[in-house]
Amino acid sequence: MGNDSEKKSKTRTDWDKAHKPLDRQRKEHFDSISFRPHPVMVAHDEMGAFNPSSELGYPGEYPFTRGIHPNLYRGKLWTMRQFAGFGTPEDTNARFRFLLANGQTGLSTAFDMPTLMGYDADHALSKGEVGREGVSLCTIEDMEILFREIDLTQVTVSMTINCTAPVAMAMYFALARRRGYDFAKLGGTIQNDMLKEFIAQKEWISPPAPSVKLSCDIIEYCSQFAPRFHGISISGYHIREAGATAAQELAFTLADGLAYVQHCVERGMPVDSFAPRLSFFFDVHNDFFEEVAKFRAARRMWARFMKERFDAKEIKSMQLRTHAQTAGVSLTAQQPTNNVARVALQALAAVLGGVQSLHTNSMDETLSLPTEQAVKVALRTQQIIAEETGVADVVDPLGGSYYVEQLTSQIESEALSYIEKIDALGGMLSAVEQGYPQKELAEASYEFQKRVDNDLYRIVGVNSYKDVGDEDGIPTHSVDLEVENRQRARVVDFKKARDQKAVASSLEAVRNACQNNENVMPALIDAVDNGITVGEVSDIFREVFGVYRDPGLL
Amino acid sequence: MSNSPKAPVRVLIGKPGLDGHDRGAKVVARALRDAGMEVIYTGLHQTPKMIVTSAIQEDVDCLGMSILSGAHMTLFSEVLKLLHDQDAEDIIVFGGGIIPDEDAKALKSQGVKELFPPGTSTQEIVTWIEKNVKPKR
Incomplete structure (x- = not known):
């Protein structure tokens, strides 16, 4: 026992030889969630050119x-x-x-x-x-x-x-x-x-x-x-x-x-x-x-x-x-x-x-x-x-x-x-x-x-340490389905009540800014202030800039 | 049980609605394909009508939809109704996503055959399809 305290590796390689830390491990791979192998440890003499x-x-x-x-x-x-x-x-x-x-x-x-x-x-x-x-x-x-x-x-x-x-x-x-x-x-x-x-x-x-x-x-x-x-x-x-x-x-x-x-x-x-x-x-x-x-x-x-x-x-x-x-x-x-x-x-x-x-x-x-x-x-x-x-x-x-x-x-x-x-x-x-x-x-x-x-990455409660029988639930939040009706009615009413002249000229100003490759923000700020909606501006974007579709790559 | 080689199951994986969470749908589509099934993936932002039309045109045996936007009650119901209207109720509907238990029960009573919650292994889905879906051809 006394001799153990004298045992001192001079390098990381010596330490590996002396202790064989990779033997007798509880599993074959120790990888991060990003598939990177974890080192067993990093020693002071492994820092290389680190400055x-x-x-x-x-x-x-x-x-x-x-x-x-x-x-x-x-x-x-x-x-x-x-x-x-x-x-x-x-x-x-x-x-x-x-x-x-x-x-x-x-x-x-x-x-x-x-x-x-x-x-x-x-x-x-x-x-x-x-x-x-x-x-x-x-x-x-x-x-x-x-x-x-x-x-x-x-x-x-x-x-x-x-x-x-x-x-x-x-x-x-x-x-x-x-x-x-x-x-x-x-x-x-x-x-x-x-x-x-x-x-x-x-x-x-x-x-x-x-x-x-x-x-x-x-x-x-x-x-x-x-x-x-x-x-x-x-x-x-x-x-x-x-x-x-x-x-x-x-x-x-x-x-x-x-x-x-x-x-x-x-x-x-x-x-x-x-x-x-x-x-x-x-x-x-x-x-x-x-x-x-x-x-x-x-x-x-x-x-x-x-x-x-x-x-x-x-x-x-x-x-x-x-x-x-x-x-x-x-x-x-x-x-x-x-x-x-x-x-x-x-x-x-x-x-x-x-x-x-x-x-x-x-x-x-x-x-x-x-x-x-x-x-x-x-x-x-x-x-x-x-x-x-x-x-x-x-x-x-x-x-x-x-x-x-x-x-x-x-x-x-x-x-x-x-x-x-x-x-x-x-x-x-x-x-x-x-x-x-x-x-x-x-x-x-x-x-x-x-x-x-394949159990190579363990998730507690999902592929390991699962509960037996029914689990304890927790309360969940639900959104009232009426919200949709209320919000739909609100935007419909809002659109009717707007100054239609200002609406038309605002839409035109936003379209012009898009077509002329100007910064759209000044025209947009005035337009939304005149009641232009999220959907209406987006329609102009669709019209002027085109529509992107999911290529659906697997 | 006959020993003749079985026709592969044809599956449509659909992403209805505006929801952009396609990680799960794509992983499941690939896993089903690796398990030997014929898989068609619709891509994002499909309406229920587009999905049902593809399912019928592609003559699939089952249709899986992934919804994480909370719009599952509306979107599943519409797909079931459209399948019914077009006499295509033999297409088995299943799904996955963020779907609270209560809603899952309601959807199953409307005709969704199975809903897989987060944490389901792809093997469970493969096994379920093998057991519950018989290729029409």
């Missing part, structure tokens, strides 16, 4: 691997922002006020499918979908009710909307104008990321090229008139949820970002005039360290791209600011209360990864939209991490871990090789037109499902 001074630097300094702020959450906690929306604008307004009363610090709006696809509540294709997956928004009157009694200069508002983002953004600004707010005081984010729609979320109107043009109209308008508003949230979340690996999520998201920057620069916008307000949105999934590493790699990569590829000079242009949401796809319908634990661990990874804002999913989201009680547990989970665990007091506490640093570099290099492929295809817009990222996702999601079906 902490250039790869990490200090928090708040280039390349921002350790975070964009010097004292991160000591100055200000991340924004706790729960995504909410269902039913009529009145229903969602009540949920917003409930969340604010419970200590939430920002609002985030979910719209229903008709709104997201550009149909009013009275359209035939909206049947059965009005107010079900989010709030129904057809007119400026809906926007007014949605934010009734909420001071938009005091909270930041996020809107998750994409192909119809120009209309929602216009309604928001038109409402702000009616209320007499200074646009410079409006803070918030609109998702407005069309490239990831074609890759993953699949909400679109027109083909990729005009869609990207419209996204950039919002970026340009915000940079000029609402400088605190983030005109885009470049989103990996949906890409990951649709089946990407962590490295694919990172690569495709950054490649989307590069495509928007390229487009804006080609329009003649100086990079530092808009890049400081670009924001990102990532998923935070189950493999704890992989997720932490992904956020760290994302910041380092973006900083270098902005500096080296686009010659950005402003520090803020190089900083990747991100929202994160726990992985909806990881939640199980079986034993749903277990989801609270999953969400807590994912949220912890996001915080250790240094995100700026966070949505924690509710335990019941595989069953229905969340109940107030389930949303509250999810919000409290963030508050527990913030107030009780101490993790928010230290910046990048995992920095310097051999494993986390190696993993950060590894994910970075995997993502860089995807980006090289995309560059070779002519950038993301062209890669999307060729179906490249779509096919990569279909492959990865099928591979993952096979691993679950």
Whole structure:
């Protein structure tokens, strides 16, 4: 026994020989959820050429691997922002006020499918979908009710909307104008990321090229008139949820970002005039360290791209600011209360990864939209991490871990090789037109499902530790079917009561802006103020820019 | 049981409505194809009418729909009604998605043969089809 303490390996290879750590393992493969083999450990002598001074630097300094702020959450906690929306604008307004009363610090709006696809509540294709997956928004009157009694200069508002983002953004600004707010005081984010729609979320109107043009109209308008508003949230979340690996999520998201920057620069916008307000949105999934590493790699990569590829000079242009949401796809319908634990661990990874804002999913989201009680547990989970665990007091506490640093570099290099492929295809817009990222996702999601079906990836309550007999249910939220009738009647009445002359001239102004390749935002703001609806603007987009159809690739 | 080679089951996988969540539909379509079935995938954003028309034209034995948008009550009911109107009720309807238990019960009583909740293995779906769907040819 005394001799054991003398046994000391000189290198990692000696240690492997001495201990044979890969023998007698409880299973054959130890892979991450992204199919990456986990190392048994990473030793100090395996760090090779890793140079902490250039790869990490200090928090708040280039390349921002350790975070964009010097004292991160000591100055200000991340924004706790729960995504909410269902039913009529009145229903969602009540949920917003409930969340604010419970200590939430920002609002985030979910719209229903008709709104997201550009149909009013009275359209035939909206049947059965009005107010079900989010709030129904057809007119400026809906926007007014949605934010009734909420001071938009005091909270930041996020809107998750994409192909119809120009209309929602216009309604928001038109409402702000009616209320007499200074646009410079409006803070918030609109998702407005069309490239990831074609890759993953699949909400679109027109083909990729005009869609990207419209996204950039919002970026340009915000940079000029609402400088605190983030005109885009470049989103990996949906890409990951649709089946990407962590490295694919990172690569495709950054490649989307590069495509928007390229487009804006080609329009003649100086990079530092808009890049400081670009924001990102990532998923935070189950493999704890992989997720932490992904956020760290994302910041380092973006900083270098902005500096080296686009010659950005402003520090803020190089900083990747991100929202994160726990992985909806990881939640199980079986034993749903277990989801609270999953969400807590994912949220912890996001915080250790240094995100700026966070949505924690509710335990019941595989069953229905969340109940107030389930949303509250999810919000409290963030508050527990913030107030009780101490993790928010230290910046990048995992920095310097051999494993986390190696993993950060590894994910970075995997993502860089995807980006090289995309560059070779002519950038993301062209890669999307060729179906490249779509096919990569279909492959990865099928591979993952096979691993679950073959027990290579275990999910508690689904393919292991199943309950015997009936499971305990939890209450679920239901949306009143009458909502659809009410909302349909409301938009029909609204359309009748409008000044028809102003309607006609507004529609003409929007059509002209589209046809003449102008920034559509100024015409749109006036048009929605005159009562033009989401569906009517979308019809103009269909007419001028064409309609995109799903290629249905398997 | 005859030993003659069985004709493969023909399946239409449909995505009705405005819902864009196609991960599940595509994974299931591929798994059924890998299990030897003939699979037609409609792509996104189909109306119930488009789906029923394809199902009849393609002469499928069964029709699976994936709905995660909450519009399942409306969309399944319309598809069942259209199949009934066109004397195509022999096409077996099944589905999956975010469908609360209560709604699932109601849909089954209307004629949806089976609904697979999140977490179902693709093998379970393959086995169910093999057991419940007989190829017409």
